Every structure is written in C-alpha cells, then in structure tokens.
Amino acid sequence: MDDIISLTFLATLVGAAWRLATPLIFASIGEVFSERAGVLNIGLEGTMLVGAFCGFAAASATGNIPLGLFAGVAGGMLFGLVFAFFTITIKADQIVVGAALNLLGMGLTAFLFRTYYVSTGKGIEIAQPVHIPWLRELPFLGEAFFRQNLIVYSTILVAILATLVLYRTSFGLTLRAVGEHPKAVDVAGRSVLGYRYAAVLVGTGLAGLGGAFLTLGHSNQFIEGITSGRGFIALAVVVFARWSPIGAFFVSLLFGLFYALQLMLQAQASIVVPYQVLQALPYIMTIITLVVFRGKGAAPSKLGQPYEMR
Amino acid sequence: MSTRPFLRLDNIRKRFGSIVASDGVSLEIEEGEVHSLLGENGAGKSVLMSMICGMARPDEGDIVYKGQLVSFASPRDAIRQRIGMVHQHFMLVPNLTVAENYILGQGSALSVISDVDTVHRKIRELSERYALNVRPDAIVEDLSVGEQQRVEILKVLFHGIDLLILDEPTAVLTPQETDRLLSLMGDLVKDGKTVVFISHKLDEVMRVSNRISVMRDGRVVNTVKSAETNARELARMMVGRDVRTELPRDPKPPGRVVLSVENLACRAETGLPAVRGLSFDVRAGEIVGIAGVSGNGQTELSLALSGLLSVDTGRVALNGQDITGLDPAAINARSFSHIPEDRHKHGIVLPLSLSENTILQRYDQKPFAKGGILNRRAIGEHTRDLIKRFGVKSRDENQAIGALSGGNQQKLVVARELARNPDFILVNQLTRGIDIGAMEFVMEEMLRQRDSGRAILLISTELEELFAICDRILVMFHGEILGELPPDRNRLDELGLLMAGNKETAGTCGVDKRSLGRL
Numbered sequence: 148m149d150d151i152i153s154l155t156f157l158a159t160l161v162g163a164a165w166r167l168a169t170p171l172i173f174a175s176i177g178e179v180f181s182e183r184a185g186v187l188n189i190g191l192e193g194t195m196l197v198g199a200f201c202g203f204a205a206a207s208a209t210g211n212i213p214l215g216l217f218a219g220v221a222g223g224m225l226f227g228l229v230f231a232f233f234t235i236t237i238k239a240d241q242i243v244v245g246a247a248l249n250l251l252g253m254g255l256t257a258f259l260f261r262t263y264y265v266s267t268g269k270g271i272e273i274a275q276p277v278h279i280p281w282l283r284e285l286p287f288l289g290e291a292f293f294r295q296n297l298i299v300y301s302t303i304l305v306a307i308l309a310t311l312v313l314y315r316t317s318f319g320l321t322l323r324a325v326g327e328h329p330k331a332v333d334v335a336g337r338s339v340l341g342y343r344y345a346a347v348l349v350g351t352g353l354a355g356l357g358g359a360f361l362t363l364g365h366s367n368q369f370i371e372g373i374t375s376g377r378g379f380i381a382l383a384v385v386v387f388a389r390w391s392p393i394g395a396f397f398v399s400l401l402f403g404l405f406y407a408l409q410l411m412l413q414a415q416a417s418i419v420v421p422y423q424v425l426q427a428l429p430y431i432m433t434i435i436t437l438v439v440f441r442g443k444g445a446a447p448s449k450l451g452q453p454y455e456m457r
Numbered sequence: 458m459s460t461r462p463f464l465r466l467d468n469i470r471k472r473f474g475s476i477v478a479s480d481g482v483s484l485e486i487e488e489g490e491v492h493s494l495l496g497e498n499g500a501g502k503s504v505l506m507s508m509i510c511g512m513a514r515p516d517e518g519d520i521v522y523k524g525q526l527v528s529f530a531s532p533r534d535a536i537r538q539r540i541g542m543v544h545q546h547f548m549l550v551p552n553l554t555v556a557e558n559y560i561l562g563q564g565s566a567l568s569v570i571s572d573v574d575t576v577h578r579k580i581r582e583l584s585e586r587y588a589l590n591v592r593p594d595a596i597v598e599d600l601s602v603g604e605q606q607r608v609e610i611l612k613v614l615f616h617g618i619d620l621l622i623l624d625e626p627t628a629v630l631t632p633q634e635t636d637r638l639l640s641l642m643g644d645l646v647k648d649g650k651t652v653v654f655i656s657h658k659l660d661e662v663m664r665v666s667n668r669i670s671v672m673r674d675g676r677v678v679n680t681v682k683s684a685e686t687n688a689r690e691l692a693r694m695m696v697g698r699d700v701r702t703e704l705p706r707d708p709k710p711p712g713r714v715v716l717s718v719e720n721l722a723c724r725a726e727t728g729l730p731a732v733r734g735l736s737f738d739v740r741a742g743e744i745v746g747i748a749g750v751s752g753n754g755q756t757e758l759s760l761a762l763s764g765l766l767s768v769d770t771g772r773v774a775l776n777g778q779d780i781t782g783l784d785p786a787a788i789n790a791r792s793f794s795h796i797p798e799d800r801h802k803h804g805i806v807l808p809l810s811l812s813e814n815t816i817l818q819r820y821d822q823k824p825f826a827k828g829g830i831l832n833r834r835a836i837g838e839h840t841r842d843l844i845k846r847f848g849v850k851s852r853d854e855n856q857a858i859g860a861l862s863g864g865n866q867q868k869l870v871v872a873r874e875l876a877r878n879p880d881f882i883l884v885n886q887l888t889r890g891i892d893i894g895a896m897e898f899v900m901e902e903m904l905r906q907r908d909s910g911r912a913i914l915l916i917s918t919e920l921e922e923l924f925a926i927c928d929r930i931l932v933m934f935h936g937e938i939l940g941e942l943p944p945d946r947n948r949l950d951e952l953g954l955l956m957a958g959n960k961e962t963a964g965t966c967g968v969d970k971r972s973l974g975r976l
Contacts, residue, residue, distance in 0.1 A: 318567060327553075328549070331561065335532070337566070
C-alpha cells in the first residue's frame with residue numbers, strides 16, 4: 148500500500164493523466180466551439196475514430212508523424228463536413244445524424260483496417276517524449292510535467308488559443324452569438340450557416356487530432372474502437388466545463404486522472420477490487436458528472452436547433 | 458427641401474405560401490416626420506417594414522429611398538443606407554454585454570477585438586445625448602425589458618441611421634417608459650431623423666405622429682394627418698366598422714369571497730423567487746385585474762393558482778376549500794376555469810381538432826366518454842354548440858385548431874372554459890394576439906360572466922383591457938402587490954409608478970414625467 152501514496156507514484160499518475168487526457172482535451176475544446184454555435188455533435192466518437200485511422204494510415208505510409216496528425220485533422224474535418232451538410236444545410240436532427248456518423252465511423256474504420264492493415268500487424272513509430280532540459284530533473288514536477296511528447300504539450304497552446312479566439316476575436320464573438328440568438332447575427336449581416344459550418348469544422352478537426360493522437364502519440368497501432376467511448380466522454384466534459392475551453396482543459400485532466408488511476412490501480416497487487424470495476428471508473432464518473440452538472444443555465448440556448456432563414 | 462418623398466413604396470406585394478401579407482401597398486414617408494403605421498395584428502405592418510429594413514424582399518413593387526430605387530439583400534445593406542429597425546423581439550444576444558452586441562458583425566470576421574474603449578465612449582456619448590441611460594458594459598440579460606429596448610434603440614443610433622423603424626415598441630413598457638419613448642421620437646426628429654412608428658394603440662399614435670397610415674388586410678386603407686383625425690375615426694378605419702370604446706356594466710356590488718389567496722409564494726423555473734407573499738380575495742360578481750410589466754411574477758402566479766407550479770408557502774382557497782398543492786385536474790374539477798397566457802402551450806393542442814380540444818379536461822366524463830370509449834356524437838354536438846354560440850369561424854368541428862386564427866382559437870378556449878360553469882375564472886392575457894372584433898367579443902363575454910355572479914381574476918399587461926372591464930386593479934411588481942387602484946384612467950400616472958416599483962412617489966402623483974424616464 149505504501150506505493151500508492153509515494154511521491155513517485157503521484158508523479159507518474161499526474162504525467163499519465165495528462166497524456167491520457169490529451170485526446171479528450173482536443174475533442175472537448177473542439178466540441179465547445181461546435182456547441183457554442185448551437186450545433187450538438189454527438190458524432191465525436193466516430194469522428195475521433197476516423198482521425199485515429201487516417202493518422203495511422205498516413206504515418207504508416209510515410210513514417211512522418213506531423214503528416215499523420217495533419218491527415219487525422221483532415222479526416223475529422225471531412226467527416227465533419229458530412230455532419231454539417233446534413234444538420235446545417237438539410238436541417239436534419241443533430242442527434243440522429245450524429246448517431247449515424249458514430250456507426251459509420253466505427254464500421255468504416257474497422258472495414259478499412261481489416262482490409263488493408265490487420266494482416267500486416269505492423270505498428271508505427273510514435274511521437275517520442277521531449278525531455279525539457281533542467282525542468283525534467285525537478286523532483287516530482289519533472290516526472291509529472293516535463294517528459295511528454297510535443298502533442299501533449301500542444302494541448303496547453305490549443306487551450307489558450309481557443310480561449311483567445313472565442314473571447315477576443317470578432318469570429319469568437321459572432322460564434323457565441325450564433326448559439327444564443329442566431330437571428331441577431333443574421334440581422335447584423337453575418338451568415339449563421341457559415342459560422343455553424345466553421346464551428347463544426349473546428350470541432351471535428353480537433354476531434355480528428357484527438358483521435359490521431361491515440362495512434363500517433365499513445366499506442367503505436369490502430370485498433371478497432373480504439374477511442375473506447377472518449378468521444379462520448381468529451382461531450383460530458385463540455386457540460387462539466389460549462390462550455391469554456393479552459394474549463395474543458397482542466398475537466399479533461401480530471402478525467403485523464405481517472406483513466407490513469409484505473410490503469411495504475413490495476414497494476415497494484417494489493418488492490419482487491421475486480422479490475423472491471425476500475426476500468427469502468429471514467430464512465431461512472433461521466434454519468435455522475437452529467438447528473439450533477441446537467442445545469443441548463445450555461446448551455447447555449449439554441450443548442451441542437453437548426454436555424455430557419457428569414 | 459425637395460418635394461420628392463424621403464421613402465416611397467410603390468405597389469408592394471409579398472406572399473408567404475397562400476397568405477398575402479402585402480397586397481399592393483403604396484406609401485410615402487416624408488423626411489423628418491413621425492409616420493405611424495396603425496393596424497391590427499396581422500394587418501401586415503411588420504412584414505411591410507421588414508422589407509424596408511432588408512429582412513425580406515418584396516415579390517413585386519419598388520422601394521424608392523432618397524430618390525433611388527433600392528433593393529436590400531440583408532439588414533446589413535439597409536443599415537449601410539442608414540435605415541435601422543427596432544424589432545418587437547429584440548435582436549440582442551442575452552449573454553453578451555451591450556458593447557459586444559453593438560460590435561457584433563462589424564469589421565472583418567478575423568479581426569481581434571480592440572478599441573473597446575472607443576466603443577464604450579461612443580455608447581456613453583450617445584446615451585447621454587438622448588438620455589437613454591445605457592451602460593456599455595452591462596450584460597443584456599441582467600437588464601429589464603424597458604432597459605433592453607433602450608439598448609436596442611441606441612444600437613441603431615450607434616450604427617448611424619436617418620430612418621428609424623420602431624415595431625410595436627410600447628407593448629413592453631410602463632406608461633412612464635412609453636412617455637419617455639414618445640418624447641425620444643420627438644428628439645430624434647429634431648436631430649433630422651425620420652421615424653416610422655408601428656403600433657395598434659390609438660392614443661399613442663395620436664400623440665406622437667405627424668401622419669398616420671392605417672393598414673388592414675395587407676393594404677394601406679388611408680393616410681391622414683393626425684391633426685385632422687381622431688381616435689374614433691382611426692378605429693373605424695382599422696377595423697372597417699364602428700367600435701364601441703366603453704363597455705356597459707352592471708353596478709351591482711360584489712358578493713361572497715370565491716377565491717382567497719393568502720401569503721402565496723413560489724419560485725420561477727430558474728429557482729428564483731417569483732411570487733413573494735401575495736394575499737388577495739376575488740369575490741363573486743367582480744373582475745379583479747392584475748397589472749404589471751411582464752416578468753414580474755404574473756406568469757408564475759397564474760401557474761401556481763392553476764396547479765401547474767408548486768407552491769412554496771401560503772394558501773389558496775376556492776369556495777372556502779383549500780386547493781393549495783392540488784394537481785390541475787383536481788383544481789379544474791372544483792369549478793375553476795383557466796384561460797391561459799400562452800394558449801399554444803397551456804390552452805390547446807394545435808394539431809388536434811376543435812372537438813378534441815373542447816374536451817381536453819373532460820374526455821373521461823359523461824357524456825363525452827363511457828367505459829373508456831369516446832362518444833363522438835356527444836362531443837361533436839357539444840362542440841358545434843360552442844362554435845355557434847361563440848361565433849368561432851371554422852370549417853367544422855373536425856378541423857385542426859391550428860388552422861384557425863388566433864382570435865378564433867381564443868374564442869374556443871373561452872367557450873370551453875365557460876361551458877364548464879365555473880365559479881372562478883382565471884384569465885391571463887385575454888386579448889393577446891387577437892383582432893379587435895374577437896377582442897370586443899371576449900371582453901363583453903367576461904362582463905356577462907361577471908354580471909351573472911362569477912369571480913374573475915384578469916392578469917394583463919394591456920392597461921386598456923384592465924380599465925375597460927375590471928372593478929379594481931392590483932399592481933404587481935417583483936412578485937408583490939404594490940397597491941390597488943380603481944379602473945380610473947385619470948390615475949394612469951399612479952398606476953405607472955406602481956408598475957415601475959415606485960411605491961412612495963405613487964401616492965403623491967402629478968410629479969414631473971421627465972424625471973421618471975430613468976425608472
């Protein structure tokens with residue numbers, strides 16, 4: 148039991164939490180954009196899978212990780228374009244289209260993977276940790292924060308950038324208005340549909356990036372259903388974070404902590420709880436979060452509603 | 458000055474599906490005038506103006522503005538031409554600040570928001586110049602409806618306009634705020650602007666306009682100078698026939714207490730207190746009015762009385778029996794009728810037929826049902842009877858109620874509620890969204906009910922409606938009753954002060970109206 152409370156254990160835990168939170172951070176910040184514009188994209192899971200697969204395919208063909216990440220973003224956005232077309236232009240129900248895209252994402256990636264890759268069994272070289280000189284030597288902090296790969300570090304940049312864009316630019320202001328009172332935006336002469344497309348593309352691009360991280364920065368392989376519900380957890384993160392990008396960053400870290408905790412507890416011989424219970428931890432926390440923080444107050448008031456042109 | 462009109466509409470036509478909203482409208486607005494567009498709901502005033510401000514395009518006809526033929530693809534185009542409109546439903550994003558709302562859609566989409574100080578300064582300057590009392594950093598949703606309207610007007614001024622269109626602006630204001638607004642229109646005209654004022658309120662239109670155009674059924678029936686007409690004539694043009702302005706009533710004193718409310722308190726959907734310790738009685742043979750600016754707890758009061766909202770503390774008794782906390786069905790069964798504020802939400806089910814809507818509360822009772830099976834014939838007979846007695850215009854009793862006009866829907870709701878022979882009738886917004894003909898009818902019907910000994914509580918934001926039929930008026934502000942007044946139009950000032958929450962000064966009336974605008 149001593150192991151659990153030791154400083155080394157905690158440092159490893161925090162480091163792993165950040166790593167495991169990374170896909171959630173990307174996907175949930177992306178979803179913040181989408182939902183702030185009034186579009187609820189529950190197709191995140193499928194989008195992340197597409198990103199994970201595209202990233203893996205591109206990296207295994209070229210051996211180039213940045214190119215893989217780019218392919219992940221592109222794949223996510225392409226998927227997002229389909230979602231946007233049906234929900235924004237055709238004005239189909241967002242939940243139905245999102246659910247359909249989740250199924251499509253799962254089926255399509257599994258099919259392509261089995262057809263082209265499963266027999267090869269070949270993995271790829273994943274992004275290596277970048278050890279920051281001096282800082283990595285710091286007790287506790289070094290292990291926890293300064294031995295990650297660049298993708299993990301970039302989550303901080305993304306969170307800050309997202310906040311600046313959302314609150315300090317004309318684009319962000321209009322985007323927030325689109326989710327609250329689209330007609331006011333229309334009257335002010337901006338295209339509501341255009342902004343919703345942009346928001347969905349930002350959202351799915353980031354979700355694709357989150358997916359690509361799973362194959363390029365975490366595991367070195369694509370596995371069917373590799374996202375294992377992270378897309379759905381990201382939706383819960385957004386609610387808990389009250390639709391704020393910085394909030395999404397920290398809430399994702401909290402969920403990352405649950406992932407890391409269950410992994411590390413499984414490795415502890417002294418823990419007698421069945422490992423399935425531990426594995427369920429992030430999902431149980433998701434349900435609890437949604438029950439406790441279902442708070443309607445902060446949600447964009449036109450979330451999920453198509454905009455009818457004047 | 459040129460003799461050319463500032464704005465000329467030439468034979469404008471606009472259809473929405475099978476509905477003709479503008480049926481060949483021609484109209485001329487002169488520079489520097491306040492021109493009122495008067496007409497009933499659905500006469501086509503708002504649609505006409507939405508074509509001038511770029512919200513819609515005419516199917517046919519020309520708009521000539523400052524001597525040039527114009528065609529606006531969007532409201533932005535209209536604003537570029539210095540035409541601005543304040544809509545009935547505000548175009549303000551509630552969770553943004555005033556300044557953020559003003560810069561929304563301005564500049565390049567990719568620009569970083571800077572220069573906030575300049576924007577704030579410009580807002581403060583304009584606010585002072587027109588005494589609008591708008592703070593640039595206030596969050597819109599924290600403001601009262603009257604304040605939001607001033608924010609909306611200032612927004613249009615901020616963008617710079619020569620022509621200001623105000624769509625039913627006084628519907629949400631207290632009498633004092635209305636006075637302020639009407640005098641603001643005068644100030645704007647002095648500054649060389651032109652104002653189009655859309656309204657259905659005769660007295661306001663008479664007070665403020667230079668010229669008045671009356672619309673009916675998508676056409677302009679006449680344009681007159683306000684100095685050369687009077688309210689009665691305008692009403693006739695608006696409705697197409699004579700309108701009675703005073704309704705006769707029986708001066709009989711009220712009888713026993715039917716509804717008694719003691720110390721009632723309840724919370725709004727948001728969890729905040731909405732009704733704070735109300736006590737009042739309604740007696741047989743009287744109509745008690747509740748006046749107030751909307752959002753002061755009237756909605757919650759009516760929901761709580763009818764059992765749709767749970768009560769925190771207090772007691773409601775009907776005919777001496779405690780009905781607090783009972784469900785709506787049990788309350789209905791105790792001789793309680795409810796004509797709700799939002800008939801689409803609480804009054805009727807739009808896709809269902811008139812027959813089905815008629816028996817919504819009694820579908821399981823004889824003679825409408827027997828052993829769980831509906832008796833279509835009895836239902837049909839009953840509905841046809843109501844349709845005939847209340848003059849509901851419909852194809853037959855099997856038509857979906859959603860296909861009827863607002864006035865006819867309301868008539869059916871009134872018919873249904875009265876057919877249950879209630880002792881007490883709760884009415885919220887009796888005449889909202891209905892035409893003058895139906896309005897007269899339902900108001901007269903309420904007076905008949907009163908004279909036959911029923912107790913009626915009438916919650917309304919339309920002071921005219923309250924003055925016309927109430928025996929006494931209670932004024933509600935922030936969930937409390939601030940005072941009681943007789944339905945005397947001479948005490949309008951006092952009523953307005955109470956509606957604005959000003960209890961102290963209300964007693965000493967006749968104060969300078971100018972100083973009240975900031976309320």
